[in-house]
Amino acid sequence: MKHTKIKDLLQSNTTIASVNVKGWVRTFRNNQFIALNDGSTLSNIQCVVDFENTPESILKRITTGAALSVTGSLSESQGAGQKYEIQATSVEILGDSDAEKFPMQPKKHSLEFLRENAHLRVRTNAFGAIMRVRSVLSFAVHRYFQEKGFVYVNTPIITGADAEGAGEMFQVTSLDLNHPPRTEDGQINYKEDFFGKHTNLTVSGQLEGETFAMALGQIYTFGPTFRAENSNTSRHLAEFWMIEPEVAFNDLDDNMDLAEDFIKYVVGYAVAHCAEDLKFLETRLLDEEKQKPQAERSEMSLLEKLNFVLENNFKRVSYTEAIDILKDSTPNKKKKFQYIIDQWGADLQSEHERFLVEKHFKCPVILYDYPANIKAFYMRLNEDGKTVRAMDILFPGIGEIVGGSQREERHDVLVEKMKALGIDEEELWWYLDTRRFGSAVHSGFGLGFERLVLFVTGMTNIRDVIPFPRTPQNAEF
Numbered sequence: 279m280k281h282t283k284i285k286d287l288l289q290s291n292t293t294i295a296s297v298n299v300k301g302w303v304r305t306f307r308n309n310q311f312i313a314l315n316d317g318s319t320l321s322n323i324q325c326v327v328d329f330e331n332t333p334e335s336i337l338k339r340i341t342t343g344a345a346l347s348v349t350g351s352l353s354e355s356q357g358a359g360q361k362y363e364i365q366a367t368s369v370e371i372l373g374d375s376d377a378e379k380f381p382m383q384p385k386k387h388s389l390e391f392l393r394e395n396a397h398l399r400v401r402t403n404a405f406g407a408i409m410r411v412r413s414v415l416s417f418a419v420h421r422y423f424q425e426k427g428f429v430y431v432n433t434p435i436i437t438g439a440d441a442e443g444a445g446e447m448f449q450v451t452s453l454d455l456n457h458p459p460r461t462e463d464g465q466i467n468y469k470e471d472f473f474g475k476h477t478n479l480t481v482s483g484q485l486e487g488e489t490f491a492m493a494l495g496q497i498y499t500f501g502p503t504f505r506a507e508n509s510n511t512s513r514h515l516a517e518f519w520m521i522e523p524e525v526a527f528n529d530l531d532d533n534m535d536l537a538e539d540f541i542k543y544v545v546g547y548a549v550a551h552c553a554e555d556l557k558f559l560e561t562r563l564l565d566e567e568k569q570k571p572q573a574e575r576s577e578m579s580l581l582e583k584l585n586f587v588l589e590n591n592f593k594r595v596s597y598t599e600a601i602d603i604l605k606d607s608t609p610n611k612k613k614k615f616q617y618i619i620d621q622w623g624a625d626l627q628s629e630h631e632r633f634l635v636e637k638h639f640k641c642p643v644i645l646y647d648y649p650a651n652i653k654a655f656y657m658r659l660n661e662d663g664k665t666v667r668a669m670d671i672l673f674p675g676i677g678e679i680v681g682g683s684q685r686e687e688r689h690d691v692l693v694e695k696m697k698a699l700g701i702d703e704e705e706l707w708w709y710l711d712t713r714r715f716g717s718a719v720h721s722g723f724g725l726g727f728e729r730l731v732l733f734v735t736g737m738t739n740i741r742d743v744i745p746f747p748r749t750p751q752n753a754e755f
């Protein structure tokens with residue numbers, strides 16, 4: 279008999295004479311009640327074992343973590359808490375588990391402990407829920423763009439261009455690091471490396487994405503990106519997934535409209551399709567918040583926060599306005615910020631971003647028109663000659679979730695900017711070609727997928743929303 283998913287059985291509207299389920303034991307009580315989970319849904323199905331007719335040798339092997347195949351009837355449950363249960367007629371042990379040594383005991387584990395067991399943490403309720411929500415969110419990303427006619431582009435992961443300036447890069451080489459070939463002046467000779475040049479893992483697919491937008495009109499990327507920054511924070515990964523749409527003929531306002539509409543769509547999609555998992559994560563977050571002092575607790579529950587984002591316009595504020603607000607703010611005057619804001623031109627730290635979003639505006643904020651010298655070379659220079667058409671979206675509890683801009687489409691202005699920053703024109707010859715052949719206004723942005731998953735799941739450490747996190751000093755699994 280083919281096995282049925284537990285999710286489908288729990289949603290059944292009739293009893294069924296004979297069904298088979300396969301899954302893993304969460305708990306086994308009184309030699310009789312198995313809580314079985316197969317990952318299709320948060321809920322376990324209760325399987326009631328006919329212990330009088332089940333050999334002791336089988337009963338002994340029904341232990342936490344074991345894989346089972348259970349056959350029986352889907353019946354109305356006698357017990358509270360579930361509509362249906364399986365009255366088992368046969369239990370087959372597919373894979374034994376050493377219950378004493380199994381790390382995922384049916385009790386609360388710390389998130390740190392679970393990170394050390396990332397290969398098994400997905401067998402817990404919380405991580406099952408997070409990973410299902412993550413999957414639904416990635417489907418929603420594709421669905422949003424595909425429905426709007428965007429073309430999905432797979433930009434290269436290995437890149438020869440290291441000029442974007444988005445962060446430190448990981449080098450890719452097949453040279454023997456103990457005996458690298460040298461040039462006459464003693465430098466490593468990358469001409470003898472695999473690609474005949476120095477290469478890295480990409481920090482962003484944007485530059486290649488732009489070339490495609492200049493032909494296909496509207497494109498998006500959704501892939502892994504890599505940054506070798508040594509930032510050991512709860513918001514940074516060395517390997518993370520980024521979504522980067524790029525649209526020809528869009529200016530910065532269009533770009534902000536797209537980003538806001540996109541975020542609302544995917545958050546709304548998760549709310550509509552992950553009700554059970556989000557409810558569970560909401561309760562988890564409430565429990566966690568109870569450990570905190572009253573003043574630090576969130577005023578809204580997880581679903582309230584998500585609905586708040588769906589129902590309210592993001593506040594659009596220029597960098598200059600934001601600096602004025604920050605300069606006048608209590609934490610700045612009382613020197614509570616680690617970095618005091620004393621003049622226009624200062625780069626904003628996450629403490630400032632979070633003040634604006636969480637304390638001042640109390641809603642998602644889009645900051646735009648940043649000083650040119652704190653932003654990337656490709657952003658379009660404003661008429662004032664000192665700000666660029668950049669925009670960052672800041673989220674409560676997260677800080678920056680999106681970074682984007684209108685791009686500098688004028689060849690001469692772009693070249694001058696690259697010269698000033700010492701960026702090699704020859705290396706980016708292909709990028710500059712887009713400004714030589716049919717250049718046009720265009721814009722795009724990058725959304726850090728894990729930061730989105732953090733927001734939607736209410737988790738607080740980015741290491742807990744990606745299956746196997748890569749961070750400084752950690753590449754286990």
Ligand code: 4AD
Nearest residue numbers: 482484514515518522679680681682722723724726
């Ligand atoms: O602001 P960033 O660096 O922008 C770019 O890379 C542009 N090329 C995007 C574009 O315009 N197409 O990164 C974009 C987003 C950030 O807002 C943040 O959400 C996420 O990527 N991000 C990270 N997420 C996790 N770990 C890190 N180390 C991240 N660095 C950036």
Ligand code: MG
Nearest residue numbers: 670678680681
């Ligand atoms: Mg950024």
